[in-house]
Structure formats: C-alpha cells, structure tokens
Amino acid sequence: MTGLWVLYSFIVIGLLYYVCYNVFIDNANTKPYSNSVEVVGMNEATNNAVEDAKLGDVFDTCPFELPDPWDSAILKYVDVKYGFLKDCAPNVTLQPITELKNATVTIKEHEGFSCEARCINYVDDNNYEATGWKSIEKNEFKCDFVETSCRSNTTTNRFIHTQISEQTALPRTINFLLHGMGAIEFRKFNKVGSNSRPNAFATLLGKTTEAVVRTQMNLPTIEADFTYKQLCKQYLDDYPYIPLEYMKAGYKTFGGEDYVTSVLNYPDCYGMKRKQFHHIYRPFYLRLSKDDELKSIHEKSVCRESRNNVVDYLSKFLDSYKYQPVSKFSNVTFMKFDSNPYGSSLLRRFEDGIRRTCKTLPISFNYCICQYRTEIVSESNRTEELGQFAAKRLSSVLESHRISTMCEKITLGKVIKVEKYVLSNENTTFSATVNDYNLVFEVAPPAKGQFQIPIRTERGEMKIGEERFIRLDNELPLNYSNKQCFI
Numbered sequence: 001m002t003g004l005w006v007l008y009s010f011i012v013i014g015l016l017y018y019v020c021y022n023v024f025i026d027n028a029n030t031k032p033y034s035n036s037v038e039v040v041g042m043n044e045a046t047n048n049a050v051e052d053a054k055l056g057d058v059f060d061t062c063p064f065e066l067p068d069p070w071d072s073a074i075l076k077y078v079d080v081k082y083g084f085l086k087d088c089a090p091n092v093t094l095q096p097i098t099e100l101k102n103a104t105v106t107i108k109e110h111e112g113f114s115c116e117a118r119c120i121n122y123v124d125d126n127n128y129e130a131t132g133w134k135s136i137e138k139n140e141f142k143c144d145f146v147e148t149s150c151r152s153n154t155t156t157n158r159f160i161h162t163q164i165s166e167q168t169a170l171p172r173t174i175n176f177l178l179h180g181m182g183a184i185e186f187r188k189f190n191k192v193g194s195n196s197r198p199n200a201f202a203t204l205l206g207k208t209t210e211a212v213v214r215t216q217m218n219l220p221t222i223e224a225d226f227t228y229k230q231l232c233k234q235y236l237d238d239y240p241y242i243p244l245e246y247m248k249a250g251y252k253t254f255g256g257e258d259y260v261t262s263v264l265n266y267p268d269c270y271g272m273k274r275k276q277f278h279h280i281y282r283p284f285y286l287r288l289s290k291d292d293e294l295k296s297i298h299e300k301s302v303c304r305e306s307r308n309n310v311v312d313y314l315s316k317f318l319d320s321y322k323y324q325p326v327s328k329f330s331n332v333t334f335m336k337f338d339s340n341p342y343g344s345s346l347l348r349r350f351e352d353g354i355r356r357t358c359k360t361l362p363i364s365f366n367y368c369i370c371q372y373r374t375e376i377v378s379e380s381n382r383t384e385e386l387g388q389f390a391a392k393r394l395s396s397v398l399e400s401h402r403i404s405t406m407c408e409k410i411t412l413g414k415v416i417k418v419e420k421y422v423l424s425n426e427n428t429t430f431s432a433t434v435n436d437y438n439l440v441f442e443v444a445p446p447a448k449g450q451f452q453i454p455i456r457t458e459r460g461e462m463k464i465g466e467e468r469f470i471r472l473d474n475e476l477p478l479n480y481s482n483k484q485c486f487i
Contacts, residue, residue, distance in 0.1 A: 057217075057218070057434060057436070058372055058421045058422065058423050058436060059216070059217045059357060059358065059359045059365075059370075059372075059436075060355060060357060060359065061355070061357065061370070061372075061423065062355065062356065062357040062358065062370040063370060063371050063372065063373065064188060064369065064370055064371050065371060066187055066188075088300075088303035089303070090301065090302045090303045091301040091302065094157075094296075094297045094301050094302060095302070096108075096148070096157065096159035096161070097110040097113060097150055097157045098115060098117075098136070098148045098150060098157075098159060098161070099161070100141070100146050100148075100161035100162075100163055103140040103141050103142045103163070103165065104136075104140060104141075105117045105136040105139075105141060105146060105148055105161070106136070107136075107150070110150075112152045112153070113150040113151065113152045113155075113157070114135075114150065114151055114152075115135070115136045115148055115149065115150040115151075116133045116134060116135050116136060116148070116149055116150075117133070117134060117136050117139070117141055117146050117147060117148045117149070118130055118131045118132060118133050118134065118141075118146070118147050119131040119141055119142075119143035119145065119146060119147075120143070120145040120146075120147055120160065120283045120284065120287045121143055121145075121283060122275060122280055122282060122283050123283075124271075124275075125257075125261060125262035125264070125265045125271055125276075125282055126261055126262075126265060126286070127286065128282070128283040128286045128287055130147070130287075131143075133149070136148070142165045143165055144162060144163060144164060144165055144279055144283070144284075144313075145160055145161070145162055145283050145284045145287070146160065146161045146162075146163070147159070147160045147161075147287065147294075148160075148161065158293065158294060158297060159294075159297060159298075160284060160287060160288070160294060160298065162284065162309070162312060162313045162316060163316060164279055164313075164316045164317050164319070164320035164321070181311075181314070181315065181318065182318070188369065190358070190361070190363050190367065190368065190369050191367050192208060192210070192212070192363055192364065192367060193208070193209065193210050193367070194210065194468070196263065197209070197263055197266055198210050200263040200264075201226070201231065201263075203242070204241055204242045204243065204263075205236065205239055205240070205241055205242075206239075206240065207225040207226050207231070207239070208222075208224045208225045208226070209224050209225070209226050209231050210224055210364070211223050211224050211364075212362050212363065212364050213364045213365065213366070213465075213466050213468075214359070214362060214364070214365065215365075215456060215463050215464065215465050215466070216365040216436060216454045216456050216463075216465030216466065217358075217359045217365060218434070218456065218458070219359065219362070222362060231269065232268075232269035232270065233269070233270065234270060235270045235271070235272060235273050236264060236270070236271065236272050237272050237273050237274055241272070241276070243255065243276050243277055244274065244276065247277075247278065251324055252278045252279070252317075252321045252324065253276075253277045253278050253279070254277055254278070254279050254280075254313075254314060254317045255276055255277035255279070255280045255281065255282075256280075256281040256310040256313060256314055257280075257281060257282060257285070258281065258285050258306040258307060258309075258310055259285075260289075262282065264276075279313075279317055281309075281310055281313055284309065284313070285306065357370065358370055364466065365454055365465050365466055366454070366465075366466045366468060366470065372421045372422075373421070373422050373423070374419035374420060374421055374422065374438065375419065375420050375422055376417070376418070376419060376420075377418040377419065377420050377437065382418070383415045383418045384415065386415070386418055386437060386439050386455055386462070387412045387414075387415040387439065387441045388412050389455065389462050390412075390439055390441055390451070390453050390455065390464070391410060391411055391412035391441065391443065393453075393464050394410050394443070394451060394453075394469055395409070395410035395411075397469065398410065407447065408446050408447035409447065410443055410447050411443065411444045411447075412441060412442075412443070412444060413441070413442040413443050413444035413445065413448075414441065414442050415439070415440075415441050415442075416440040416441060416442055416450065417438075417439075417440040418437055418438070418439050418440075419437065419438040420435060420436070420437055421436040421437070421438070433458060433459045434456070434457070434458045435456070435457045435458075436454065436455075436456050436457075436465070437454065437455045437456075437457070438452065438454055438455075439452065439453055439454070439455055440452045440472065449471060449473060450471070450472040450473045451469045451470065451471055451472065452469070452470040452472055453465070453466060453469050453470070454466055
C-alpha cells in the first residue's frame with residue numbers, strides 16, 4: 001500500500017499548497033502562514049472551560065508534542081533499501097536526445113536521427129489515448145505528455161516528456177517538499193482510516209468509509225457514511241469533491257496518482273465521470289505500465305522511481321501557474337454543519353467548553369495521534385488475563401469469517417507488553433473501576449504472529465477497544481504454511 005500513500009500525499013500537497021497560500025491568507029490584514037499550520041486551540045487551556053480536575057477519563061485529554069522525524073524511535077521503521085537508489089548507476093545510453101520546450105520538440109546535438117512525437121491524453125483514470133505520430137519538424141504538441149521516438153541506422157531513442165500546457169480561463173521527502181517546493185505541512189492532521197483510500201474519501205469527499213470504533217472511549221461506534229455499494233458501485237459526481245470545487249472557483253488543479261488505479265476507482269469502482277483535475281498524472285503512469293522499455297527508460301535504468309516523475313510534473317505545474325485567484329479566509333469562529341457533524345476545521349477554533357480530542361472529533365482509538373501517558377503493567381495475573389482474553393477474541397475473528405477450520409488454532413503464546421493509560425496530571429483522578437490498556441502479545445506456534453490491541457476493563461468486564469487487531473511482525477515465518485492464515 002506504499003504506492004497509495006505516495007499518490008495520496010501528492011494529491012493533498014498539490015491542493016493544499018494553493019489552499020493555504022492563496023485562500024487562507026488575508027493579504028490586507030494578516031501575515032502569511034509559515035510552512036506549518038497548527039491546529040487552532042489544540043492544547044490551549046484558556047480556550048476551554050473544562051478543568052483537568054473535572055475530567056472523566058484519560059480520553060478527555062489530548063497531550064501532543066510534535067515528533068522529530070529524525071528521532072530514533074521513528075528512524076528504526078525507515079528501511080532505506082526502498083526508495084533511495086544510492087548505489088544505482090544510470091544507463092547513459094538511455095538519456096533522451098530530444099527536449100521539449102513551449103510545445104516544440106527539438107534534437108539535442110545529435111545527427112542522423114529522424115524523430116516523431118505524439119500526445120498521450122487523459123481519457124479516464126484507467127485509460128489513456130495516444131494521438132497519431134507526427135514529425136517533430138514544424139509541429140507543436142500542446143499536451144501535458146509528449147512521447148518521442150527517434151531512429152538512426154543503428155539506434156532507437158525513446159522518451160516521454162512532461163510539460164504543463166496552460167489551459168486558458170517521509171523525513172527527506174518532507175524536507176524537500178517544504179523547502180524545495182513550498183509545500184504546507186499540516187501538523188496534528190489525524191487520519192481516520194487504515195490507508196490512503198479511506199483517508200482520501202474523508203479529505204476530498206468529506207465521507208468516511210470505515211466505522212469510527214470508540215469502544216475504548218466507552219462510546220458507541222459510528223457507522224461509516226458510505227457502504228461499499230455507495231462508494232464503489234455508483235458515480236460520485238453528485239457529491240461535493242474538493243478538486244472539483246476548486247476548479248469551479250477558477251483554480252488550476254493538479255493530481256499525481258502513481259498506482260495501478262486511482263483512489264476513487266480502486267479496486268474496480270466507478271469513481272467519477274468527469275475529469276477530476278486540470279492536469280493529471282494518470283496518462284503518463286498508464287503509458288509506462290503498458291510498455292516495459294519505456295518504464296525502464298524513465299525509472300530503473302536511470303536510477304529514478306515513479307515518484308521522481310510525479311515531482312517533475314508537479315514542479316512544472318507550480319512554475320506554470322504562479323498566479324492563482326486570491327480570496328480571504330479570516331473567520332476562525334466555531335461552526336457546526338448539520339450535513340456533516342463530525343470532525344473540525346484545522347483553521348477554526350473549537351467549540352467553547354469542549355476539548356478537541358479524538359473522543360469529541362470523533363476519531364477511532366487506533367488512529368488517534370494523542371500521546372497519552374502510559375505505565376507498564378508487570379503484575380503477572382493481570383497480564384495473563386488480558387493476554388488470554390485477546391487471544392480468544394482473535395480466534396473469534398477467524399470464526400466469524402468462517403475460516404477457523406482452515407487455520408492453525410489461535411492460542412496465547414506469551415504477553416510481550418501491557419501498558420496502562422494514565423492521566424498526565426497526577427492531581428487528577430477518575431473512576432478506579434475503569435482501566436484502559438494497550439496489549440502486545442504473541443500467538444503460540446504453529447500459528448505464530450505478534451499483535452497489538454487496546455482493551456478496556458470496567459467493573460471487571462473486558463472489552464476490545466477496536467475491531468482491528470494490528471499485526472506487528474510483517475515478515476512471514478520461515479516455516480510458514482497456508483494453515484497459519486497470515487492475518
């Protein structure tokens with residue numbers, strides 16, 4: 001799913017750059033935002049009437065400190081063998097002999113070649129259209145993607161150039177986007193889904209596709225706004241969609257998705273009938289996916305990856321549209337909308353007397369970025385009790401999907417860690433009958449597997465705090481078999 005995260009980040013970066021710089025800056029009365037946008041009132045006690053001493057449980061708070069992307073706790077999850085081709089030697093014979101400028105293709109200091117070119121145009125998120133081949137002499141190619149093919153007696157040179165044909169009317173990546181391309185970093189921006197697809201629906205359509213499970217917070221589950229049929233088996237053009245709203249407002253928009261299909265179409269959904277962006281990366285990606293030689297020319301053989309091509313295309317977009325419509329955003333008072341009562345704007349103050357927490361927004365506990373204080377639980381009877389309960393619930397997951405007979409039996413191997421959530425303010429207490437835990441445990445062989453799950457106990461009754469067990473060991477065991485049911 002790494003590809004989905006990459007494509008989703010470029011969509012958001014491309015949009016939010018103009019949202020924050022042109023829409024949310026009052027040029028007359030305010031100073032421009034820096035390269036980070038803080039959540040207004042996230043941790044300001046003066047903006048809340050609730051005092052710590054009156055809190056009901058730990059989830060009425062949201063302690064948070066901005067993480068250091070170079071912290072050792074984060075770096076241990078960064079696998080540099082993916083994405084950083086430091087030992088790659090580019091094949092110089094594949095470098096293009098043509099260049100594209102102002103819709104005109106020319107040959108760079110090479111003799112004896114005859115070149116032709118064609119446009120690669122957008123049809124929909126899963127299809128492109130190639131125009132007929134034309135000689136590069138006395139022809140202009142007014143499209144975003146221009147494929148060239150040059151031949152001599154002994155050599156063929158191919159390439160796809162990108163341009164923006166103007167239409168009238170993780171740590172290294174973060175540093176480059178912020179300081180190299182002027183992107184805006186939205187800190188404390190909390191995801192609401194397991195990967196980029198549900199988060200894209202929430203960000204761009206304002207609709208959830210996963211239930212908000214709040215068992216750990218002792219609150220009812222909020223069902224998803226869209227069922228599978230609603231999000232997948234109907235066109236979505238009638239719903240408010242951020243890119244289309246900006247197009248209506250006169251902005252030029254950019255979409256860079258480098259995955260087998262787009263967010264709205266994955267895996268085989270209808271998506272939208274209309275073109276979602278003025279300039280969209282899909283034709284380039286689809287053309288490379290149909291031609292292994294071209295793909296190698298643009299990626300592996302020249303020590304590049306798909307995201308490098310996306311960034312190149314994005315940079316041309318930013319250079320071509322330096323001036324976008326200017327409007328103002330100066331009203332930061334709290335607002336509630338009956339049509340979409342969940343969440344809150346990063347650019348507005350929150351409701352008076354209510355803290356902005358994962359409990360009130362609302363956000364599933366598993367996705368909550370609040371940094372609650374924990375204490376290690378070492379009492380063996382308690383940890384064993386929690387571990388046995390979690391293992392039985394994991395086994396029941398297989399039973400509910402009617403595959404338990406196909407898998408090795410799930411039993412507790414060992415408890416690795418139990419943490420208990422506690423309030424940061426030691427002068428604050430809440431009911432001793434309620435306790436919240438984070439459990440990491442290992443399933444006994446031959447099934448194996450390490451899992452994490454939150455558990456809430458209240459008056460002796462245990463509840464699983466989330467529907468989804470998080471698997472922590474991503475590598476298949478050496479003696480893996482189908483009956484281990486790698487969850």
